[in-house]
Amino acid sequence: MASLSMSDFKNHRERFFSQMSDNSLALFSAASEVTRSNDTEFNFCQNKSFYYLTGFNEPDALLVLLKRDNKTQAILFSLPKDKDQEVWHGRRVGQEKASQEYGFDQCFTLDEQNDLISQYLNGLTQVYFAFDDKLLTQKVFDLLAQVRSAVRQGVKAPSQLVDASPLINEQRLIKSANEIELMRQANYISILAHKRAMQQTQVGLFEYQIENEILHEFTRHGARHPAYATIVAGGDNANILHYTNNDDRLNNNDLLLIDAGGELSGYAADITRTFPINGKFTEPQKILYQLVLDAKSQVIAAIKPGTCFITLNAIANECLTKGLVELGILSGNIAELVEEKVCKRYFIHGLGHWLGLDVHDVGDYHMNESRQQCREFTPGMVLTIEPGLYMPLDDNTIDAKWRGIGIRIEDNIVVTQQGCENLTQDCPETIADIEALMAN
Template identity: 60%
Template sequence: MNHTLLSVEEFASRRQRFADQLPNASVALFPANGEITRSNDTEYPFCQNKNFYYLTGFNEPEALLVMVKDASGNSTSTLFCREKDPLQEVWHGRRTGPEQAQKQYGFDAAYINIEADKRLPEFFESADRVYFCFADQPAFEQQVFNWLTQVKAGAKQGKKAPAQLLDCSAQIAEMRLFKSSAELGIMRKANVLSGLAHQRAMKQSAVGKFEYQIEAEMLHEFTLHGARYPAYGSIVAGADNANILHYTDNQDALIDNSLLLIDAGGELAGYAADITRTFPVNGKFTDPQATIYQLVLDSQLAVIEAIKPGANFAQLTDIAIRVLTEGLVELGILTGDIEQLIEDKACKDYFIHGLGHWLGLDVHDVGDYHIDENRRQLRAFEPGMVMTIEPGLYFPADCLEVEPKWRGIGVRIEDNIVVTEQGYENITVNSPKTIADIEALMAK
C-alpha cells in the first residue's frame, strides 16, 4: 500500500482532528496489522489495518500508534515500530526504523516496539480514559489489559490506572466517511485505472477462454497503472455464475451467447475502486439479455440522478424499486397492481442485494447509515461522501417461475459516486456501460 500519493501533512492533520475530539487526560491506541501465514513459512501479501493507516500512512506490520492528550489539552503522537535489523532486512525487506519513521511521518516520538511494554503503563498513569477500536483486533484488547494491570500493580506507590476503556471506532468511522480533496483525487485515479481494466476485459473476452484468464488481464492492467493489488477478490462470473453474488472461483470457461459479470476494482494508495460491468462474451447482447440489461441501467441512471446533499439511501432504493418493478411488470415477470408490487417490494425476488454502500479505504467502507427499525438507511448525504450505486437483476438457471429466455441471466451495473455541493460526481468515467458503447468497444 503506497502512501506517496498523500502528503505527510494529510496524515498529521487527521491525527490532530482526532485528538481535538478527545477529552483531556486521554490515551488512544491504534495497532497495525500483523502478517498472516499463508502456508508454512510464507505470508499473504500484507494489508495494513485501515484505521492505523488512516492516521499514520505507515505501511509496516507490528507497529502501534499512541496518541496522548494531557490534562492541559496538549496532544502528542508516538509510534512504536520494528527496529532496524540488517539480517532481517536481507531476508524480508527493508524496515523504516523509529528514527526515520519519526522524521518521514511527522510523529512527535518513535521507539522500537519492545519499548511499548515499558512506556504504555507510563502513558496510562496520567490518563483517565483509554480509547481503542474494540472490534479492530480482538487480541489487542488483552494487551491493553496487560498494560493496565501493570499500572494497577503500582497502586501502593500512588499510581492510578485509567477508569474507563472506550471504543473510538465511531469517531474514526465518521472521519473516514468524509473524503478530502486529496483522497478524492486518488479515488478518481483508482476508478480510471479500474475502468481501463474493465475495457481490457471486454476486449479480451472470447468464447472458450476461462474466467481466470480474464481476471489475469484485469490484474495486469491494475498493476500496469500503479494499483499493485485488487481492492478485493475479483468476481469474474460467466453465464449462471453471475447469479452467485460473491462468486470468486473464476474457473469456468466462457460460453457463447452468455453474459460475463465482472465486479472488480484496483486499490491505489490504500483506496478502493468498486466497479461492476456485465457484457456479452461474444460482443453482442441477445434480445433477452439486452432487455434485462437496459432495465438495470435505467434504474441505475435514475438513482444516480437523484443523488445530492440531503438525499439518502432509502430514497434511492425507492427509486430503484419503482423503475425495476415497472419494468418487470412490462416484461410479464411480475404481475399485479404496480403500486402494490412496489409496496411489497416484489422485485426483491430478483434484486437480491442492497443498492450501494460507502466506499473508501475499505470496499465496504465504515460510516453510520442511520438505519431505522425497518432497516431503511436514512442518513442524509453530505458533500465528500463516496458511495457505490449497484442495482442488479438475477434469474438463476433453475428459476422456473420465469420464462426460459430469462433464465441464467444475471446483470449488475456499479459505479462510484461522490456527493458534491451541487449534487454528485460520477467518478466511474471510462468504463463503458451503455449497450451501444459496450458492443462498439468489443467490435474493435
C-alpha cells in the same frame, strides 16, 4: 505511484485529537502478517484505520495518541532496524526514519512499549481503543493492570474506556479533497482494466484469463493489488453474487459479469460491468440490461446532500418493478408490488455501500426501526450504486429466454455540494458503447 502526503496523515491525526478528551490516550494497532501455508505469508494488508492515521505500512506497529494538558503527541512503536532480519524479509523503516519522514513526535521499538505506555497512562482519565480488536483489548487490560499494581506508589490509572471505532469510522466516512482525488485515480485505473477486459474477451477463453487481463492492467498503472477478490462470472455464474472461482469457459451468447476494482495507496475502487461474451447482446439480454441501466441512472440523478438510501431504494424498486411487470416476469398491481418490494426476488442484494479505504467502508448508515438506511448524505461521502437483476438457470417460474442471465452495473459516486460526481462515468455502460468497444 499516487499517494497521500505525510501532511494528510498528520491532518487525520489532528482531526482525531480534536475528538479526544483532555488527559486521554488512544491506541491503534497495525495488522500482523497472516500465514498462507507453512512458513509463507499472504501479501501484507495494513489495518485501515491505523494506516489512515499513519501512512505507515509495516506489521505489528502501535500508534499512541497522547493528549495531556491540551498538548498532543503522536508516538509510534515499531520493529527495530535489524540487518539479519532485513536481508531475509525486506527493509524496515526504523525509528529514526519514522520520526523524520512520517512526522511522529517520538518513535520507539516495540520492546519499549509496555514500560513507556504505562508511564503515559499514569494520571490520565480515558483510554480510547477499538473494542472489537481482541488483541488490542487484551493489551489495554494488561497495561492497566500494570499501572494499577503501582497504586501504592501514587500512580493513578485511567478509569474510563472509550470505543475509538465509532469516532474513527465517522472521520473516515467524510473524505478530504486529496482522498477523493486518489480515489478518482483508482477509478481511472480500474476503468482501463474493465475496458481491457471487454476488448480481450472471446468465446472459448476461461474466466481466469480475463481476470488476468484485469490484474495486469491494475499493476501496469500502479495499483499493485485488487481491492477485493475479482469476480469474473460468465453466464449463470453471474447469479452467484460473490462468485470468485473464475474457472469456467466463456460460452457464446452468454453475458460476462465482472466486479473488479484496483487498490491505490490503500484506497479502493469498486466497479461492475456486464457485457456479451461475443460482443453482441441478444434481445432478452438487451431488455434486462437496459432496465438495470435505467434504474441505476435514475438513482444516481437523485443523489445530493440531504437525500438518503431510503429515497434511492424507492427509486430503484419502482423502476425495476414497473419494468419486470411490463416484461411479464412479475404480475399484479404495480403499487402493491412496489409496496411489498417483490422485485427483491430478482434484485437480491443492497443498492450500495460506503467506499474508501475498505471496499465496504466504515461509517454508520443510521438504520431506522424498519432496518432502512436513513442517514442523509453530506459532501465528501463516497458510495457505490449497484442495481442488478438475477435470473438463475434453474428458475422454472420465468420464461426460458430470461434464464441464466445475471446483470449488475456498479458505479462509484462522490457526494458534492451541488449533487454528485460519478467517478465511473467513463467506463462503458450503454449497449451501444459496449458493443462498439468490443467490435474494435
